[in-house]
Amino acid sequence: MSYDVIVIGAGPGGYVCAIRAAQLGLKTAIVEKRGTEKGALLGGTCLNVGCIPSKALLHASELFEEAGHGFKAMGIEVPAPKLDLKTMMGHKQEVVDANVNGVSFLMKKNKVDVHYGAGKILAAGKVEVRDAAGKASTLETKAIVIATGSDVTPLKGVEIDEKTIVSSTGAIALDKVPERMVVIGAGVIGLELGSVWRRLGAKVEVIEYLDRILPGMDAEVAKQSQRLFEKQGISFRLGAKVTGATKSKKGVSLSVEPAAGGEAQTVEADVVLLAIGRRPYTEGLGLEAAGVTLDQRGRIPTDKHYRTSVEGIYAIGDVIAGPMLAHKAEDEGIAVAELIAGKAGHVNYEVIPAVVYTYPEIASVGRTEEELKEAGVAYNVGKFPLTANARARANRTTEGFVKVLADKETDRVLGVHIVAAGAGELIHEAAVLMEFGGSSEDLARTCHAHPTISEAVKEAALAVEKRALHV
Ligand code: FAD
Ligand code: NAI
Numbered sequence: 001m002s003y004d005v006i007v008i009g010a011g012p013g014g015y016v017c018a019i020r021a022a023q024l025g026l027k028t029a030i031v032e033k034r035g036t037e038k039g040a041l042l043g044g045t046c047l048n049v050g051c052i053p054s055k056a057l058l059h060a061s062e063l064f065e066e067a068g069h070g071f072k073a074m075g076i077e078v079p080a081p082k083l084d085l086k087t088m089m090g091h092k093q094e095v096v097d098a099n100v101n102g103v104s105f106l107m108k109k110n111k112v113d114v115h116y117g118a119g120k121i122l123a124a125g126k127v128e129v130r131d132a133a134g135k136a137s138t139l140e141t142k143a144i145v146i147a148t149g150s151d152v153t154p155l156k157g158v159e160i161d162e163k164t165i166v167s168s169t170g171a172i173a174l175d176k177v178p179e180r181m182v183v184i185g186a187g188v189i190g191l192e193l194g195s196v197w198r199r200l201g202a203k204v205e206v207i208e209y210l211d212r213i214l215p216g217m218d219a220e221v222a223k224q225s226q227r228l229f230e231k232q233g234i235s236f237r238l239g240a241k242v243t244g245a246t247k248s249k250k251g252v253s254l255s256v257e258p259a260a261g262g263e264a265q266t267v268e269a270d271v272v273l274l275a276i277g278r279r280p281y282t283e284g285l286g287l288e289a290a291g292v293t294l295d296q297r298g299r300i301p302t303d304k305h306y307r308t309s310v311e312g313i314y315a316i317g318d319v320i321a322g323p324m325l326a327h328k329a330e331d332e333g334i335a336v337a338e339l340i341a342g343k344a345g346h347v348n349y350e351v352i353p354a355v356v357y358t359y360p361e362i363a364s365v366g367r368t369e370e371e372l373k374e375a376g377v378a379y380n381v382g383k384f385p386l387t388a389n390a391r392a393r394a395n396r397t398t399e400g401f402v403k404v405l406a407d408k409e410t411d412r413v414l415g416v417h418i419v420a421a422g423a424g425e426l427i428h429e430a431a432v433l434m435e436f437g438g439s440s441e442d443l444a445r446t447c448h449a450h451p452t453i454s455e456a457v458k459e460a461a462l463a464v465e466k467r468a469l470h471v
Helices: 012-023 044-049 051-070 085-109 188-199 219-232 326-340 369-374 390-395 423-435 440-445 455-464
Strands: 002-008 028-032 113-116 118-123 126-130 136-146 150-152 180-184 203-207 235-237 240-248 251-258 265-269 271-274 278-280 313-315 354-356 361-366 379-385 401-407 413-420
Touching (some): 012 028, 044 051, 118 136, 136 326, 180 265, 188 203, 188 354, 354 423, 361 423, 369 379, 390 455, 440 455
Parallel strands (some): 180 203, 203 235
Antiparallel strands (some): 118 126, 126 136
């Protein structure tokens, strides 16, 4: 069979790329190795074991906590909620299945051929697909897009069994609430899934190598968020490294040392969640033989047009440089399809929002204060606390704040950081503003509906010129 484009990997990068390529009239196929006897399971890490199942559990566990602790203060008396974990996991699976089936439907609708099996690049223009039974076939194509995503970064001495020592994949499928959960890594996965199990009753401790949580995010945001998580009952051991894990009938004993060196301590847990990052996944793709080079971190280097070292072979998503985020992978998928079709595909890496879906949510777009300082950019800061927002008071969600960073000379908005219930939705007005090169004055002069939590974003913009109204 012969195609214009073959995409290897049906995650958010790959399947969106396939849709866009088909929309542009290219004969397109997608190769995916995740599946069952019934065929390929599309959607990648994100739909099957990542973004979607984790958000289903975050939402359900947030409601569980609200029913147990939030209702009374608003005059709603209900008996203490009882957890039915099996049904909660069933809800998660239903959401996953609906989304995964939805992608299959989209492939059919757009006339994209799905080939179920492991893809291997034999050379530019040639992809071998090997099915679960080991039967191989070869497909021909003008362009190949590698979208094989990423996998869990392992830690020496801490072997994942997905039962007592779990990655995120095991942590979204536990069959009972652990009494004590230790999370290694205070990044996005650690905080989101740590929050889920804390809400459902586990005692959660997070061990982090650095002396702060959420590296890469604005330091003030990370510090305030840590305080809020601590108030909720999550404890943090910062500046500490896990050097080994021993399993026993009672659980897992972790050996923990100060990151800077010193005496080891033992920390006991029923379940350990290892979440120290993810690494690009290129196993079995035949890259070396095909001449596609990797960088030192195992990523596939590309130019601005997503071209690898071999003509006709492109790469996008988690397998290349940049934030490992579904929407970044999707936008690259669109851009590369447009470029292959001879159009002007482009991703603006200055404006990629990032959201941590905890309570409150933590969202950011653009630069942090630390990045601006390091780059020597002079800036003004406007901040507004949620305690001063009427709607947040009405909703009893007054934790958090909004911070707007604007260029001192031009007033152009360079970064917006939000800690708030619903921050993941609020951040997009800042993203649109920044995409159009808007200023803090533009944001401050935009009429915002009252009473909304979005007004806190407007107030933070007003605060850049020291003229916030409600503080
Ligand atoms: P992937 O989604 O990893 O898809 C790659 C696909 O390629 C896989 O299906 C794999 O089976 C297939 N594949 C690999 N090799 C081959 C081969 N040789 N042949 C055929 N198929 C192959 N991001 C967000 O933006 N928001 C979130 O809320 C979020 N939550 C997350 C929660 C968790 C627990 C995890 C683990 C990740 C989360 N992410 C989130 C990150 C997000 O999942 C990734 O950034 C995104 O899935 C990357 O998309 P991708 O298309 O590059 O790769
Ligand atoms: P991460 O990179 O967000 O965090 C890993 C943390 O582990 C860091 O704080 C790091 O300093 C720490 N660490 C590294 N080595 C360590 C060690 N040996 N001991 C203790 N701590 C150590 O990675 P995470 O949380 O595993 O997530 C992986 C990727 O998935 C992220 O890049 C993220 O982009 C993506 N993701 C995105 C989500 C979202 O957008 N809401 C949700 C979940 C994952």
